[in-house]
Amino acid sequence: MQPIFKDLLVLELASVLAGPSVGQFFAELGARVLKVENAATHGDVTRSWKLKSEPAQTDTPAYFCAANWGKTSLALNLTEPEQLQRLYTLVRQADVVIASYKPGDAEKLQVDYRTLQSINPRLVYGHITGYGPKDARAGYDAVVQAESGFMHLNGEPDGQPVKMPVALMDILTAHQLKEGLLVALLQRERTGLGQLVEVSLLQAAVSALANQATNYLVAGQEPQRMGSEHPNIVPYGSVYTCKCGKQLVLAIGDDRQFRRLCAILGAESMADDPKYKTNYARVQHRQEVNGRLRQLIAQQERESLLRQLHTRHVPAGAVHTLPEVFGLPQAQQLLLQQPHGKPGLRQVAFRLQGQQELELSPPPTYNSGGAEGDSGPSC
Structure with missing residues (x-):
């Protein structure tokens, strides 16, 4: 069986975690994904988010490796007319654009949906913002965890609000955008036309409050921190x-x-x-x-x-540690392997009957030369 998204071209004008996670999702299903990085800032900011134990010279640190497998890097400064035209050439061939700009910034750079759709009417354009198209604030996961109620609900009853140990708001937003893009691609099959798909971190977070939201909206009970306890079920x-201390x-x-x-x-x-x-x-x-x-x-x-x-x-x-988690056979099945480097983690956890998992190239090194970069040596 051919890869689901064979011959699909995805342009990733996004950075950090939410947008790049969507890009890797498409790469895992066979799409060609070009990570268009900002040459003025030396690429995705997560290339600089290094652990104390990581070498200073690496530009594919562990955080960057969380969402950038299977892509090639293309560094462009979109404020320069010649390089913007290079992007437009790619847009004419593209199927999907993934963007994560503050409201108004895409328009200033002339890479907003209306501009790119005029170049390619079949283009499906996914845009992530922090708070929606009318709020100019940048979206940061930790802030949205606080503003959406997650931090208030997370932690011990007598303790302080606690941020979750992963950027869950980014991950929830990525899932929402994947769903929207897939719906838009299905619609394009029927109409021949592209679509704008918009999602904000805040609305993705609020939509995920689930039973905690309805405990308030339906039952009129304001949820409070309960540690790991459940408000509706015991235990x-x-x-x-246990006796052994575990x-x-x-x-x-x-x-x-x-x-x-x-x-x-x-x-x-x-x-x-x-x-x-x-x-x-x-x-x-x-x-x-x-x-x-x-x-x-x-x-x-x-x-x-x-x-x-x-x-x-x-x-x-x-209650497992991460070394114990990755000793589980189910976790082993989600690892991306490479011959001479460390493994990565798949974004796609579902399985389609008869569909083989693709081998992905490791996350790309930053390409400052203005041509499509090769994948990096390894993470």
Whole structure:
């Protein structure tokens, strides 16, 4: 089977994580992706976001490698007319443009949708902003985590708001843009015309508040920080420490699972107690439930307990470190390999029947020569 997006040309006028993640998504499915980097700023800013342990001279540090596999680099200064015309030549051939400009900046550079659509009416143009087309603020993930309520909800009840350890707002925005671009490409198949797809970090974040939003909108309860606890279910997300010092998480979704949990822990009577018998009752007596379970689980060895829980179909899992995560066979299947370098991580986690995964070139080194750059040596 041919790659899904064979012969599709994607121009990536985006930097950092959200837009480049979408570019790598298309690359993994067979598209040719040109990463058009700003020659005036020496390329994507994440080329300078290096860990203390990384060499100063590398321009493909770990952060950059998170979203730039399978691309070639093309450095252009779009304020120079000759180089802008080079971009326009590519636009005539392109299928998709991915952009991430503050409102008004694309127009100043003459790379906005209206301008590029006049060159290529079939062009599908995806534009990421921080707050929408009428708010000129730049979007930064940490700020949007705060403004969208995620930081307020994240952390321990008696602690400070906490930023999540990944740029989740960028990732959510990337997923929204992928969906919009795929819909626009389907529409183009029917009409022959391109489309503008717009998504903001803030709206992508708010749309992902899910049950926390409806707890407020529908039930009238303002959600508060609860650590890893769940406001509607008990025990769900709760972390317990076993006799061996290792931790596990329970995700009990219904009363049958709770009854099986109690049986495994030798506390059958707990499942019959009116205070714990139903999820509604357990939510009312959350502290008591967790206190009892902590005592019982503290007497167990984690691996033995998890085997019993899995056998009885009780949702539970170990709290893993990242080295442990990448020891899992499911995680190994998501690795991008290269012969003489370190692996990367796929953006595409779904599988299509009969579709083979493509081998991708590693993230490209910055090309300051004005021609399409080769992929870099490795990350």
